[in-house]
Amino acid sequence: MRETPTTAVFRPDDDRLERAVELLADLGAEPVPDPMLAVESTDATPRTDADYVVFTSKTGAELVSEAGWEPSDETVCAIGPATADALRTEGYAVDLVPEEFTSSGLVDALSDAVDGARVEVARSDHGSAVLLEGLEAAGAYVHETILYRLVRPEGSGESAALAAAGELDAACFTSSLTVEHFLAAAAEHGVREAALEGLADATVGVIGEPTAETAAEHGLEVDVVPEEATFEALARETVAAVGDE
Known part of the structure; x- marks a missing residue:
């Protein structure tokens, strides 16, 4: 694991993404902003x-x-x-x-x-x-x-390419749709299976049980489901889990 773990975040490209990037940086991660929702x-x-x-x-x-x-x-x-x-x-x-x-x-x-x-x-x-x-x-x-x-916004998928190359340490999925759009972007880039393999070696956090169920249906193993369904809890617990591995 890198000293500053690369952590993908998929929030819409507005103030939510800006706050998410700031939070992840404050937690000691290197944010990879890759909006999956518009x-x-x-x-x-x-x-x-x-x-x-x-x-x-x-x-x-x-x-x-x-x-x-x-x-x-x-x-x-x-x-x-x-x-x-x-x-x-x-x-x-x-x-x-x-x-x-x-x-x-x-x-x-x-x-x-x-x-x-x-x-x-x-x-x-x-x-x-x-x-x-x-x-x-x-x-x-x-x-x-x-x-x-x-x-799904045009141009999404940077995080999928990183995952496929083994360069993504963590990902924070905030809805079932972000999981589905991530995999669709990976398929569009021709790296769906490689991205799934890359995430298997990364720390995957999801915001709640419905998102965890969607991830499981697509063969994506989940490591973190915070008790509180907020992005702050998701980010904190995911980054902490990276450090524990």
Whole structure:
């Protein structure tokens, strides 16, 4: 392992990537920024007849503000503190943040309250089915509004080439889609199998169990799943795990 471990990060190319790069550098890693997600807005806003409106990302919070969403008396729910902070920054009150910052955590937090209620889920086109199915099982009338689409940026794949060459020490995957897009970029570069082999010798961190399951389905062995589903926890535990190997 290199004294300064090369660590890939796949956040969208905005302030999230900048903060991730700064954090990894502060942790003693050499960041390899390789955005695997780009946002295409639909300009949609949540339905106005819902009892609950659920947001699952900072991006969604920013986009509904840009689109002019004005809530009335809905209960506004955020999947975690980053989403909640983004909503508050845009001037929205947040009524509920689950203890576990995941789709299943949101279901657990709402399941006793939503029987017969109208629940609006406002998110990307790649949201987990766990949230919709869980709320429906709790008796809610669920509607999903797609606020944005997540696509793979052109030119992505530097980290896949490094992994294939055995020059990547760690990777921090922040969603199932970043795993899928990483492998798609590797295939586009003609190094998919070599990149998987390279990651087998690296430390692979993922932000939660759904991402871990996706990684496993694609033959990618996971070393780190932080208890707290935040990028800071993911980065800290991944870099620490590199040092332990």
